[in-house]
Amino acid sequence: MMLSNKTIVLGVTGSIAAYKAAEIASQLTQAGARVNVVMTREAVEFVSPVTFRAISGRPVVTEMFDLASEYSIEHVSLAAAADIVAVAPATANVIAKLAAGIADDMLCCTVLATRAPVLIAPAMEARMYMNQVTQENLEKLKARGFVIVGPGAGWLASGKEGLGRLADTSDIIDSICQMLGKGSGLAGKRIVVTAGGTQEPVDPVRYIGNRSSGKMGYALAEAARDRGASVLLITAPATTTEPAGVDVTRVGTAQEMCEAVENATPGADALIMAAAVADYRPARKLEEKIKKTEAGLTLELECTPDILSAVRGSIVRVGFAAESSNLVENAKEKLQRKGLDLIVANDVTAPDSGFGADTNRVTVIDREGRVDSLPLLSKRQVAEKVLDRVAELLAGAER
Numbered sequence: 001m002m003l004s005n006k007t008i009v010l011g012v013t014g015s016i017a018a019y020k021a022a023e024i025a026s027q028l029t030q031a032g033a034r035v036n037v038v039m040t041r042e043a044v045e046f047v048s049p050v051t052f053r054a055i056s057g058r059p060v061v062t063e064m065f066d067l068a069s070e071y072s073i074e075h076v077s078l079a080a081a082a083d084i085v086a087v088a089p090a091t092a093n094v095i096a097k098l099a100a101g102i103a104d105d106m107l108c109c110t111v112l113a114t115r116a117p118v119l120i121a122p123a124m125e126a127r128m129y130m131n132q133v134t135q136e137n138l139e140k141l142k143a144r145g146f147v148i149v150g151p152g153a154g155w156l157a158s159g160k161e162g163l164g165r166l167a168d169t170s171d172i173i174d175s176i177c178q179m180l181g182k183g184s185g186l187a188g189k190r191i192v193v194t195a196g197g198t199q200e201p202v203d204p205v206r207y208i209g210n211r212s213s214g215k216m217g218y219a220l221a222e223a224a225r226d227r228g229a230s231v232l233l234i235t236a237p238a239t240t241t242e243p244a245g246v247d248v249t250r251v252g253t254a255q256e257m258c259e260a261v262e263n264a265t266p267g268a269d270a271l272i273m274a275a276a277v278a279d280y281r282p283a284r285k286l287e288e289k290i291k292k293t294e295a296g297l298t299l300e301l302e303c304t305p306d307i308l309s310a311v312r313g314s315i316v317r318v319g320f321a322a323e324s325s326n327l328v329e330n331a332k333e334k335l336q337r338k339g340l341d342l343i344v345a346n347d348v349t350a351p352d353s354g355f356g357a358d359t360n361r362v363t364v365i366d367r368e369g370r371v372d373s374l375p376l377l378s379k380r381q382v383a384e385k386v387l388d389r390v391a392e393l394l395a396g397a398e399r
C-alpha cells in the first residue's frame with residue numbers, strides 16, 4: 001500500500017477546519033504512515049495537540065523552541081525525514097508566509113527546508129480565498145511545484161455558501177497517494193483498465209451477464225492512479241464505487257467495450273483487461289419483451305468481438321483469465337493466443353477468490369513462461385503486484 005511506512009508531515013493551521021485534520025491524521029495512520037503533526041500556535045486554539053498525539057501515536061510539534069521535543073534540536077529534521085508535507089487546512093496567513101518565504105514558525109521552517117513534495121489544502125472564508133493577494137500567493141506556490149488541493153464550495157463557518165471549504169479528506173488522501181506514487185515507474189504513463197461485467201441484451205428487460213463486481217479492475221485503476229499514472233477506466237456494470245481521480249468511460253456490452261478500448265489505446269502505454277467480457281451474446285436482440293410460453297425457449301448465441309484485435313500499436317497488454325480447471329495450462333494458452341505480455345489467472349472455484357470477493361489468489365504468467373503463484377492477497381495488493389510487473393515491462397520497452 002502506498003502509504004505504509006511513509007513519513008508524512010501534516011501541518012495544521014489556525015482554521016476553523018482544523019478539526020478535520022484529525023480525521024486526515026487518523027486515516028493516514030491507519031493506512032500505515034508515520035504522521036508527524038506540526039501545529040501553528042493558532043491551530044492549538046482550535047484543536048488540542050493531545051488529539052493529534054493520541055491519533056498519530058507520535059509527538060506533536062507546536063513550538064519552535066520546545067526543548068522537550070525530539071525535533072526542535074534540529075529545526076529541519078522533520079523536513080529531512082518527510083516523504084511528503086501536507087498542510088491541511090492551510091490558512092490564508094500560512095499561504096502568504098510560504099509564498100514570501102517567511103519562516104517564523106516550525107511549520108513554515110519545515111516547508112521551506114524540505115525537499116519532499118508539498119501539498120496545500122486551503123480553507124478559509126470565500127472572500128479571503130478570492131482576495132487577489134491570496135490568489136497570487138497560491139499561484140506562486142503552484143509555480144514552485146506545490147500541489148494545491150481544493151478548496152471546495154459549500155457551507156462555510158460564517159454561515160454563508162461559497163468557495164473556501166477544506167477539500168474532502170478522501171481527495172486530500174488521494175492526492176497524497178498520487179504524489180507519493182511519482183517515481184514508482186508509472187508516473188506520467190497512460191494506463192487503460194477495463195473492469196466490470198458486460199451485459200448482453202436478450203430483449204428490452206433481460207440480459208446475459210456475469211458475477212463480476214468490478215473490484216479487481218477498480219483496485220488496479222486506483223493503484224495505477226496512486227503511482228502517478230493517468231488512468232482511463234473503461235467499466236461495464238459493477239457493484240463497486242468508482243475510484244476518484246481517474247477518467248471513466250461506462251459501457252454495457254462487449255461490443256461497446258471493444259469500441260471504447262479501440263478509441264482509448266492509441267497513445268496509451270498499457271492496457272490491463274480485468275473486465276469479465278461476455279464470450280457470447282444473443283444473435284438477435286429482440287425489440288419486444290419475450291412472452292412466457294409453455295414451449296420453453298432456445299436462445300441462439302453468437303461470439304462477441306475479440307477486444308485485443310482492436311488494439312493498435314506497441315502497448316503492454318495484460319489479460320485476466322478466470323478458470324475453473326487446469327489454471328496454468330489454460331492461462332498459458334490464452335496468453336499465446338491473444339499475444340499478451342502478462343496474464344493473471346485466478347481459480348474462480350477457490351475460496352475467498354475471484355468474482356465478488358475482496359481478496360484474490362492469482363498466478364501471474366509472462367511470455368517467457370515464468371509462473372508466479374501469489375498467496376491469497378487483497379485485490380489492492382494483487383493490483384500492486386501486477387503493476388510492479390507492468391512497470392518492469394515498460395522500463396524494459398524503454399531500454
Ligand SMILES: Cc1cc2nc3c(=O)[nH]c(=O)nc-3n(C[C@H](O)[C@H](O)[C@H](O)COP(=O)(O)O)c2cc1C
Pocket residue numbers: 012013014015016017040041042043090091092093094123124125128
Ligand atoms: C474562529 C476563527 C476561525 C478562523 N478560521 C480561519 C480559516 O478557516 N482560514 C483562515 O485562513 N483563517 C482563519 N482564521 C484566521 C486565522 O486564525 C489567523 O489568520 C491566524 O493568524 C492564522 O494563523 P496560522 O496561519 O499561523 O495558523 C480564523 C480565525 C478565527 C478567530
